[in-house]
Amino acid sequence: MAFFKESRNAPQWVNKALGFRKTYNFVLWFLTCGALLGFTLARLTYLNGKQREEGLAPGEGYWYQGGRYKIGIIMHLACVLPVGILVPLQFVPQIRYKALIFHRINGYVNIALIFVGMAGALMGARHAFGGSMTTQVIVVITSFATLAAIVMAYINIKRLQIDQHRKWMIRAIVWMSFIVTTRIFMIIIALIASAVGGYGNVWQCGEVESVYTHGVPHGHHHGNDKPTTEADFASAFPECIGAPPSTLVAVIASFPTSAASAGAALREGFPGGMILAWVVHVFGSECYLALTKNETERLRQISYERQLEKGFKHPGSAGLTSDRLGDSHWVAPTLEHGKAKRTSQNEEEVLDTTR
Helix, strand or coil: CHHHHHHCCCCCHHHHHHCCCCHHHHHHHHHHHHHHHHHHHHHHHHHCHHHHHHHCCCCHHHCCCCHHHHHHHHHHHHHHHHHHHHHHHHCCHHHHHHCHHHHHHHHHHHHHHHHHHHHHHHHHHHHHHHCCHHHHHHHHHHHHHHHHHHHHHHHHHHCCCHHHHHHHHHHHHHHHCHHHHHHHHHHHHHHHHHHHCCCEEEEEHHHHHHHHHCCCCCCCCCCCCCCCCHHHHHHHCHHHCCCCCCCEEEEECCCCCCHHHHHHHHHHHHHHHHHHHHHHHHHHHHHHHHHCHHHHHHHHHHHHHHHHHHCCCCCCCCCCCHHHHCCCCCCCCEEECCEEECCCECCECCCCCCC
16 A cells, blocks of 8 residues: 555656546556556567467477367467457546547457457367366366456446446456466466476377477577487387377476476466466456445446436446345435435435436
8 A cells, every 4th residue: 555655646647648537546557457468569479370389388389280279279369469459448547538439349349359269268278288177177267257257247338337347347357367477377386396396297299299309489498408309209208109199198397307398397387377367366356346446336326327317227226236136235326416416314325216
């Protein structure tokens, strides 16, 4: 909190230009959307086939040479990378105030791209960082949770429930962005597994051979790695010589040893990294929403006014709200001189639906 208090002394022209009411809102937007944008810009080169192959973890390239897995990863990258650039604009207040049409069109474009991108991710999940059953289950759960949040946001905005639309869109984008944090946790876990020792996973001979005979992707050389050859492959994995490519072999997880061992270490770290990142992002989104209840209430009063004008049956709660679906209680404002004002009577607030 001390950081936010100090940030209030920062130049106000940024807030004014972007439309943020408080400086700490800009700081939070910059840290979250800025991180997503930076990660996206760093991955734009993956739209190029050669650059994409070089960016894959050791062993992954074996599966993405063709077929549905290649189609899946291209679909995923071609859709989610533009989303990483367009989504931050959705959370700039000035755009929502002064360019509402752009905000709406951009929102529809992002929703369509996310749905297609998630379909691509599901297509490629079988071999993402080894594609263990744990990894696949996590990908399915996080993908459908994100899509469900987007559906909730869409339903609420169609019902003019702006406060709930904001909540669910924040959740959806923060949850979707967990893949950025996953990379950090994945590397930490991989380093720990390498240091502790005794960890490894099962590869197909075809995967291992692709690392040794087709070179190591750029950026995945470790320690004193030297260019690998077929002779190195035969020496390290003699059981694969003459065996079908689907033959299973154990690969030790260790960063300093070889590219294949480094890939095994990353495979050890990926599922755990996803779980930790998902927990952090879900917790972070809920903390942010809990700390900005005033904004939620302000938007709900605006929702009430707009729903009342449109003749909705339950103004203020026409969308998917907790007071309609659960046992919470919400008090409708009265309208005085065109502005919403809260009412109370004998400490018990009442909704007057007769006006």
